[in-house]
Amino acid sequence: MEQLRLPTPSLALLLAAVAVAATATAAQPVYEVVNNAQGTAGGNRFEESIGPDYTKQVLAEAASFIWSTFAQSAAGDRKNVDHVTVIIESMGGVAYTSNNEIHFSAEYIENFSGDVKQEFTGVLYHESTHVWQWSGQGQAPSGLIEGIADYVRLTAGYEPADGHWVKPGEGSRWDQGYDVTARFLVYLDGLRRGFVAELNRKMKDGYSDDFFKELLGKPVDQLFTEYKQAYGH
């Protein structure tokens, strides 16, 4: 009797463990941080002022914020990402994202004057957006991709502290990218609550400028003209 009873709880435990593991995989990716610049000034500043634990915390918070922005409460609505890695390394520029790897410049961390932790957090919200956003199967304008990433950074409250971003209504083209397009998207989301989420959803399978007209009833160039006029430009 003892031998017959034992396998039942063991199997139940095993199944429970499998179920928990499957749920965890679907809901939360694994976050990893690699510092390839250890021993350099930038690598040391990362360890002292930011650190891997804080970085993983930001990745998780940014992911939640982005899923909320994109109205993707169910894991099945999101991009299938099970692993996000941040790599601190010696390179020019600030950061870029490729294959769910966020590469961050050690030199940028070294030379940033001001609150480097705040700046790092803002850049990570931008780069995390590239991990999770749809790209229209690669067809969407890069200015829109970058604009959505800065829209997330902006609405999360991590606009750069030095005030170098354009003000609402500034810029010459809707797809100029970054801060210009981010400000425009704030305006559009004000015209139709959830616009950015709907636009991103449409960008899952492809891309067309007509998406703007389908959602807001007017061509994107006309919307940009009206946006600038609303701010006196």
Ligand SMILES: [Zn+2]
């Ligand atoms: Zn970007």
